Amino acid sequence: MEAQPDEPHGAAVVAEGFGLKGPRGWAFREVSFRAEPGTLVAIEGPSGSGRTCLLLALTGRMKATEGHAETGGVPLPRKLAAARRISALGQVPGVSELDPAFTVAEHLRERVMLQRRFDGSVRALLRRPSERAAEARARIDEAVAAAGLDLDALPKGERTSVRDLERLEALRLTVALALIGRPRLIALDDTDLKLSDADRAEAWALLRSVAEAGTTVLAVCAEAPAGALRITTVDEEELDGVPAAADGTAADDEPETDDEPEADDGMTGAAPDADTHPHSDTDTDTDTEEGAADALAETRRA
Structure with a gap:
């Protein structure tokens, strides 16, 4: 249905x-x-x-x-x-936190990988690498846009380390990470x-x-x-x-x-x-x- x-x-x-x-x-x-x-x-x-x-x-x-x-x-x-x-967690100190040594891109790629590993179907895991990469990029772009995170405006683009983010930009990143899994809450x-x-x-x-x-x-x-x-x-x-x-x-x-x-x-x-x-x-x-x-x-x- x-x-x-x-x-x-x-x-x-x-x-x-x-x-x-x-x-x-x-x-x-x-x-x-x-x-x-x-x-x-x-x-x-x-x-x-x-x-x-x-x-x-x-x-x-x-x-x-x-x-x-x-x-x-x-x-x-x-x-x-x-x-x-x-449901998905954004920033929750002591429970769900950003790694200051990671870059923005590393956080986003890791979240997509974990999402695919633990929530993906067997059929999705058997897709061609190019198809999986395209889907991952689409999820990242969708989440980043919804969070209002302008990667080009960051000091080093998506290679900016979390420690170099302003607090508001870090908040936007945590929202983007939470949205990658398309949760209901x-x-x-x-x-x-x-x-x-x-x-x-x-x-x-x-x-x-x-x-x-x-x-x-x-x-x-x-x-x-x-x-x-x-x-x-x-x-x-x-x-x-x-x-x-x-x-x-x-x-x-x-x-x-x-x-x-x-x-x-x-x-x-x-x-x-x-x-x-x-x-x-x-x-x-x-x-x-x-x-x-x-x-x-x-x-x-x-």
Whole structure:
């Protein structure tokens, strides 16, 4: 049966009471939201609040311990491998990082090779070398264009070492690498870290364009951009007085009152209510940060 032409490429992401507990406490808990395919989702909060753990749990790289979620219809945490097959990581420090000694071209060629080795069909492996090379070049060109990475503008073109890239260009490279496998969802950490205002605007414009092209984007950040679905891993009062989007509104929308979210809204929020989940106390804040650190440490050892 042929796929319907209007079938969404991106993966819908749904979480209900989603949580992960480490040896010393919760990395995150009581996260609930719904994101349609092709949505830009900004996971907002301070460092140590479990943002990265949530990102990895939603892409099948970490196993949640509470609640459940679905990524592209794949149930989590029950089918982690299936979630990994439809998602790809951009920059995630300590988990998925660029090698500073590699050139841009080496990173791109390596990713294509790995993609062909682990995700390609037997028939694809039996193609003529010239056909495989042409397909690899086409995938690279497609991904580089989608990421807005101008190879000719780099100091040494595609032979530029990663250590010589500006931070925004490194971000574009990680997005290109993630897109080579044509995933339904890509995930990035520290999206707005150490970026100027102008570069930050460019970074979010890039991720919006990827989402508008149909690929769902999960991006960890300190501050969500306008128009993104904002998800938080902390209580409202912990975000310097900025209300969390408990009804799934975008970051630039007028916040709702303390009323319960509409049942048919389709976008339930991520920030738990402080009255029912008192994890804003100092002791539990410490547990959350330590739990997130422990969970990430286990991921890096895996």
